[in-house]
Amino acid sequence: MPPRRIGDDFDADSDSDVSILDDLEDVGRARGKGKGKAIDRRRKDKGKGKAKEQPYAWEASYTRSWDTVQEDEAGSLQGAVQDLIARGRRRRLLAPATAIRRTIIRHLILVLDLSSAMMDRDMRPTRFDLMLQYAREFIVEWFDQNPLGQIGIVGMRSGLGERIGEMTGNPQEVLKAISERHKLEPNGEPSLQNAIEMARSTMSHLPTHSSREITVIFGSLTTCDPGNIHDTLESCLKDRIRISVVALAAEMKICRDLCDKTGGQFGVALNEGHFKDLLFELIPPPAARALARTGSGAPANPAADLMMMGFPTRLPDTSPPALCVCHSQLKSEGFLCPRCRAKVCDVPTDCDICGLMIVSSPHLARSYHHLFPVKAYQAVMALVDTPSPAPGCHGCAQLFEKMASTMTNTTEGMSPLGRYRCPDCHNDFCTDCDVFVHDVVHCCPGCGK
Amino acid sequence: MDKASHLSVVIDLSPTQWHLCSQSSNPYPLTLQSFLSQLLAFFNSHIACKDENTLAVFGAFPGKSVLLYSSTTIAAEEHSVNADANTYRPFKVLDSTIMGSIRNQLEALELLEAEAPIGLVGAITKSLCYINRLTIPSSSTTPAEEKQAPLDPRILIFSVSPDQSPSYIPIMNSIFSAQKLKVTIDVCKIYGPDSVFLQQAAHLTGGSYLHLNRPDAVLQYLTMSFLPPPGIRQLLSVPTQDKIDFRAACFCHKKIVDIGFVCSVCLSIFCNPVPVCSTCR
Numbered sequence: 001m002p003p004r005r006i007g008d009d010f011d012a013d014s015d016s017d018v019s020i021l022d023d024l025e026d027v028g029r030a031r032g033k034g035k036g037k038a039i040d041r042r043r044k045d046k047g048k049g050k051a052k053e054q055p056y057a058w059e060a061s062y063t064r065s066w067d068t069v070q071e072d073e074a075g076s077l078q079g080a081v082q083d084l085i086a087r088g089r090r091r092r093l094l095a096p097a098t099a100i101r102r103t104i105i106r107h108l109i110l111v112l113d114l115s116s117a118m119m120d121r122d123m124r125p126t127r128f129d130l131m132l133q134y135a136r137e138f139i140v141e142w143f144d145q146n147p148l149g150q151i152g153i154v155g156m157r158s159g160l161g162e163r164i165g166e167m168t169g170n171p172q173e174v175l176k177a178i179s180e181r182h183k184l185e186p187n188g189e190p191s192l193q194n195a196i197e198m199a200r201s202t203m204s205h206l207p208t209h210s211s212r213e214i215t216v217i218f219g220s221l222t223t224c225d226p227g228n229i230h231d232t233l234e235s236c237l238k239d240r241i242r243i244s245v246v247a248l249a250a251e252m253k254i255c256r257d258l259c260d261k262t263g264g265q266f267g268v269a270l271n272e273g274h275f276k277d278l279l280f281e282l283i284p285p286p287a288a289r290a291l292a293r294t295g296s297g298a299p300a301n302p303a304a305d306l307m308m309m310g311f312p313t314r315l316p317d318t319s320p321p322a323l324c325v326c327h328s329q330l331k332s333e334g335f336l337c338p339r340c341r342a343k344v345c346d347v348p349t350d351c352d353i354c355g356l357m358i359v360s361s362p363h364l365a366r367s368y369h370h371l372f373p374v375k376a377y378q379a380v381m382a383l384v385d386t387p388s389p390a391p392g393c394h395g396c397a398q399l400f401e402k403m404a405s406t407m408t409n410t411t412e413g414m415s416p417l418g419r420y421r422c423p424d425c426h427n428d429f430c431t432d433c434d435v436f437v438h439d440v441v442h443c444c445p446g447c448g449k
Numbered sequence: 450m451d452k453a454s455h456l457s458v459v460i461d462l463s464p465t466q467w468h469l470c471s472q473s474s475n476p477y478p479l480t481l482q483s484f485l486s487q488l489l490a491f492f493n494s495h496i497a498c499k500d501e502n503t504l505a506v507f508g509a510f511p512g513k514s515v516l517l518y519s520s521t522t523i524a525a526e527e528h529s530v531n532a533d534a535n536t537y538r539p540f541k542v543l544d545s546t547i548m549g550s551i552r553n554q555l556e557a558l559e560l561l562e563a564e565a566p567i568g569l570v571g572a573i574t575k576s577l578c579y580i581n582r583l584t585i586p587s588s589s590t591t592p593a594e595e596k597q598a599p600l601d602p603r604i605l606i607f608s609v610s611p612d613q614s615p616s617y618i619p620i621m622n623s624i625f626s627a628q629k630l631k632v633t634i635d636v637c638k639i640y641g642p643d644s645v646f647l648q649q650a651a652h653l654t655g656g657s658y659l660h661l662n663r664p665d666a667v668l669q670y671l672t673m674s675f676l677p678p679p680g681i682r683q684l685l686s687v688p689t690q691d692k693i694d695f696r697a698a699c700f701c702h703k704k705i706v707d708i709g710f711v712c713s714v715c716l717s718i719f720c721n722p723v724p725v726c727s728t729c730r
């Protein structure tokens with residue numbers, strides 16, 4: 001391993017001289033700007049790579065809202081938009097093509113820093129307000145992608161851990177827990193240990209088939225702990241809890257350790273947009289092998305265990321009213337537990353009578369696109385080897401440009417013709433459809449599967 | 450109907466099923482010919498409701514799916530249609546384009562291909578791509594030519610084929626993207642047993658699922674239930690579905706189960722406890 005040249009990396013400027021200690025990382029860093037998706041080590045470098053392009057939020061003297069989107073010579077925003085699209089395309093191409101095992105039933109405790117450090121204004125309007133805003137967006141998106149998951153919320157304020165929202169599978173209840181800003185007013189010092197212990201005790205009873213995760217948004221540079229936080233780390237490891245930290249200020253050795261040892265992700269937000277990126281990277285269900293890799297005593301490939309689930313029948317609005325078992329209210333509509341025929345108001349839920357987990361099949365199906373992702377489309381660079389190119393997009397029938405555009409050919413991974421070809425059905429798609437098919441539909445219109 | 454509305458239509462054009470549907474042994478037989486003529490009348494009334502209304506028609510053929518007509522790209526072909534003093538010109542263009550492309554597609558079908566599974570999923574995803582392009586400001590259009598996105602985009606599916614279990618996951622994915630785009634999916638089941646997948650599609654997107662009791666009177670159903678856009682339908686009493694089957698099909702035998710065993714990693718459904726999950730093993 002070559003000796004590390006101090007100062008050749010942006011790290012030397014940041015407050016995190018601790019990271020120089022773990023020389024293991026040099027391997028990953030040598031790869032330069034890692035844009036890898038699944039591998040934790042490479043992801044850390046992504047932040048470092050970006051650091052060379054963008055200044056830290058506190059180094060900027062003005063709000064850079066006009067920096068992120070730049071007009072080109074013609075005064076249009078096309079260049080900036082295409083750059084964003086290109087970045088998304090590259091990320092997809094680097095993602096593993098095979099279906100990887102992912103933990104789908106997730107349990108997450110979101111730990112919010114409510115210490116006085118959150119009143120800092122280096123992120124607009126304040127770190128605190130920005131965190132609340134992004135946390136709301138995070139929760140909505142998280143439930144969209146993890147419909148069977150549950151979220152609880154813990155706050156760190158005045159040296160204590162505070163239970164803000166109980167663990168629940170209903171996004172509305174989670175959002176309600178953080179809707180009242182004045183109840184969350186930042187104060188005092190944060191305590192990582194207290195908050196993590198509280199989160200850990202909340203999740204200790206959970207069955208083995210679900211993931212246990214803690215995501216910390218941490219704005220402070222200190223933590224005020226009653227005991228040895230490394231003991232907490234040990235017990236988290238034993239409970240197979242994965243901890244991820246999004247730091248807003250700078251890297252702290254203990255945060256990095258918490259994430260590295262438990263298989264989570266660590267990132268320092270450089271600015272508002274990067275903060276959101278880091279947080280939203282935690283939304284897709286984590287690959288199950290990441291968990292197996294870190295668990296020291298755990299088997300390398302935990303056998304999939306099966307859960308018994310009931311699929312209910314939905315009663316029509318016109319059926320005769322009956323009492324539900326959950327609220328004892330007289331209602332017409334509802335769902336019948338397939339095992340004991342009890343009537344419940346909403347799914348997914350555990351039957352109050354027989355304890356069977358009741359889900360409707362659309363709830364399960366919402367997760368299937370993670371198992372069968374659409375293959376990334378390839379950018380068509382030239383039409384010479386295509387005998388009869390289709391005149392229009394196979395998805396939306398928009399006609400393609402006849403001539404190669406001169407402006408886009410500088411961007412890597414973008415087709416100068418605006419054509420992206422499916423490797424399976426060999427149909428061409430336009431940029432909009434490429435993004436739409438991979439991010440939303442998860443089903444190629446040409447292959448039909 | 451203040452704002453323009455967009456309608457995407459997906460027609461199931463399986464030759465085998467339409468042949469069965471037109472058998473005189475059925476209580477109310479409906480031939481493809483008479484269905485299409487009633488359908489064209491419905492399209493014309495949709496266009497006539499408001500000048501800005503847009504229409505796209507997708508055909509699901511065995512093994513493929515084709516865009517048959519789209520009111521936004523048709524302008525170039527308009528000149529090729531002979532003028533007719535007795536017909537409103539846009540109607541004439543629409544009718545001849547749709548009939549022409551259906552005829553071409555059916556004639557091009559090989560005998561073997563006619564038995565291939567119907568390309569319903571492709572047609573639905575294409576209509577979603579089409580609506581996606583209408584609703585987002587495209588990167589390839591300059592702001593000047595950007596139009597006001599049509600309100601209430603919706604998809605109307607005419608189905609004659611039974612469900613195909615392999616298409617369960619793609620249809621579910623399409624339903625979720627329709628929800629994201631706020632697209633309503635209406636289903637008109639003309640022939641055959643009720644489709645569990647399409648019932649769920651209509652239920653989850655707030656559309657209506659209609660199993661025709663009198664297929665020969667399809668135009669009546671269309672004008673009463675599917676002509677008004679979803680915003681207006683709240684004021685009308687459109688038929689609703691009674692019971693929705695939320696039961697699932699197991700991955701191993703495609704059997705409908707009410708209590709299943711679900712893999713905790715990938716959520717595959719099995720009807721019996723299995724030692725190893727065959728999907729994610």
Ligand SMILES: [Zn+2]
Binds near residue numbers: 324344345
């Ligand atoms: Zn109830």
Ligand SMILES: [Zn+2]
Binds near residue numbers: 340342354356
């Ligand atoms: Zn029960």
Ligand SMILES: [Zn+2]
Binds near residue numbers: 394396429432
């Ligand atoms: Zn397209």
Ligand SMILES: [Zn+2]
Binds near residue numbers: 425427
């Ligand atoms: Zn394809």
Ligand SMILES: [Zn+2]
Binds near residue numbers: 700702703719
């Ligand atoms: Zn089975």
Ligand SMILES: [Zn+2]
Binds near residue numbers: 304712713715
């Ligand atoms: Zn599995």
